[in-house]
Every structure is written in structure tokens, then in C-alpha cells.
Amino acid sequence: AQTVTQSQPEMSVQEAETVTLSCTYDTSESDYYLFWYKQPPSRQMILVIRQEAYKQQNATENRFSVNFQKAAKSFSLKISDSQLGDAAMYFCAYRSAIMNYGGSQGNLIFGKGTKLSVKP
Amino acid sequence: DGGITQSPKYLFRKEGQNVTLSCEQNLNHDAMYWYRQDPGQGLRLIYYSQIVNDFQKGDIAEGYSVSREKKESFPLTVTSAQKNPTAFYLCASSILGQGAQWVMNEQFFGPGTRLTVL
Numbered sequence: 437a438q439t440v441t442q443s444q445p446e447m448s449v450q451e452a453e454t455v456t457l458s459c460t461y462d463t464s465e466s467d468y469y470l471f472w473y474k475q476p477p478s479r480q481m482i483l484v485i486r487q488e489a490y491k492q493q494n495a496t497e498n499r500f501s502v503n504f505q506k507a508a509k510s511f512s513l514k515i516s517d518s519q520l521g522d523a524a525m526y527f528c529a530y531r532s533a534i535m536n537y538g539g540s541q542g543n544l545i546f547g548k549g550t551k552l553s554v555k556p
Numbered sequence: 557d558g559g560i561t562q563s564p565k566y567l568f569r570k571e572g573q574n575v576t577l578s579c580e581q582n583l584n585h586d587a588m589y590w591y592r593q594d595p596g597q598g599l600r601l602i603y604y605s606q607i608v609n610d611f612q613k614g615d616i617a618e619g620y621s622v623s624r625e626k627k628e629s630f631p632l633t634v635t636s637a638q639k640n641p642t643a644f645y646l647c648a649s650s651i652l653g654q655g656a657q658w659v660m661n662e663q664f665f666g667p668g669t670r671l672t673v674l
Contacts, residue, residue, distance in 0.1 A: 445596070471662065479644065481665035527598060542587050542606075542650060543614065544663055546598040 438463045440530050442547035449518045450555050456503075457513045457550045459528030466490075467533040470504070470511045471544065475525040484526070487511065489533070515552075523554045558583045560666035562647050567671045569634065569641065577632045577669045579647035586652045588630040589663065592616060593644040602645075605630055606652060634671060645669045 439462045449455035461470070472484040487495045487504050494502050499519075503512045515522055529544040560581040569575045581588065587606050591599040601614030605624040619638025624630055630649075634641045648663040 440598075479668050481646065481648075483662045486662060542652070542663075543589055543601045543604055544599070544648075546600075548596060548598040 438465070438468075438530050438532070438545050440528055440545050440547040442526075442528055442550050444550045445548070446551045446553070448553045448555060449515070449522075451520060452517055454514060454516045455518055455552065457515075457526050457528075457552065459511045459513070459547055461509050461511065461528075461530050463509070463530065465532055465534065469531045469533060470502075471529040471531065472500070472502070472511075472513045473527045473529060473546075474522075475527065475549075476521075476523070481527075485513065518554050520554050520556060523552055525549045525551050560647060560649055560664055562645075562666035562669050564669060565667070567669055569671060569673050571673065572636045574633055574635050575671065577634070577645055577647075577671070579630045579632065579666060580628055581630075581647075581649045581664075581666075582628060583649055583664060584627075585649035585664070586627065587650045588624070589648040589650075590614075590620075590622065590630070590632045591646045591648065593646060593668075599646060602632065641671055642673045643671060645671060 441460045468489045470487045474482045474484045485495050485497045485500050494504050499516045501514045527549045528547040531544050563578045589604045590602040593599050600616050602620050603622040605611035608624055611622050611624050621633045646668045647666040650663045
């Protein structure tokens, strides 16, 4: 079974600075997708960025980028020029690319989350 | 606007009661999911459905039941058999894959329902 681990329960960053959130995962699959979701105090889950495992190029979305290391099974999120609105819980998630592989039905497997605080 | 709605936003249950959480989507998605969120636990899968009139248990299905009579709707019932139902419940949907593969499309989430046992 696949697992996702976020080793930093809480992180803090100064406004306008850069912060990196860590995520590691365990899988025997070669094809899968990885996601970072943001959950602000409203508790609405919002997709931040996604990565296909067979693409070596790291995904980037404006101030958000990932460092995807497939061999190390690592998928960290870098937030540049942090803003007050970035304060939230951040969840790393895994999704199998193959239907029915090991029972996968397209559901996401989540880490326990990292709470990010942004200091003004 | 397309999206997922959940109701109610807050729900209170007395001991021994069954309660039903609503989830509706107008995204024309085939796959729908229910997750439970507890502090420090991330999100855990309760039930999922890929097609009308079919659904499967997730990792923590005990004490819960679902139905999928319409493509747009996937209600979750928290039964009295669920011993610790106080949690935040999230419904999600996504398109199905193509052939034998899931596509990278994200799951869209509803705003959630906070259930509290009195």
C-alpha cells in the first residue's frame, strides 16, 4: 500500500521570504501523480500544484514550485515571496495512475499535513 | 458555476441517531469520494463510487453507508454504529480515467460538513 509522509507538522516563514515543505512517499508503482493541496481556515481544499511521475521536469505554478526526486520518492513544495494569504494547512497527496492497481480507484492518499504560518 | 456543494455546513447528532450528509456536484464527474478529516490525521477515505448504483468501501467504512442513485448525488449516512463520528467530512469528485489509466485531473472538493456528537 502507498503511504505519504509529511515530517513537518508546523512551519513558519516571514512574509516575502521562501519556505520549503517536505513530503516523502512510498510506492512500488512507476506511474503515479502527486499533488499539493492547500486548506485555508475556511477548510476548502484548493489544488496548488500537481506533478506526473513520468515527467522529470518539476512543475511550477507562479510562486509555487516542486522539487520532485523520483528515485528518492520525495516531492517538496517551495513557496517563494510568501504572502499572508499563504497561511494554511498544506497536504501532499498521491494518486495511482493505473486503474485498479492494488485496489486503487482514483482516490487520493494524503499525508497528515503541514501547518504554515506567515509572519508579517 | 460548476462545483460541489455539501450540506449542512454544521451538523449535530445525538447518541444513537443516524444522520445524512449531502453531497451534490454539477461537474458531470463520474467518480465521487467521501473523506473524513481529523486533527493531525490528514484525510482518510470512507467510500467511493465510479458509477451510478455502485460504490466501494474505503479505508474506514465501518459505521457509514452511502448511496449513488444519481450521478450528481452521493449522500453519506453516519450510523449509530460509528463510535467516534465527530469530524470534518469532505466530499470530492473527479473524472474517470481513460482506458486503464487515471488521468492527472485533480479531485474537486466541496466545502465540507462539520459533524459533532452531543
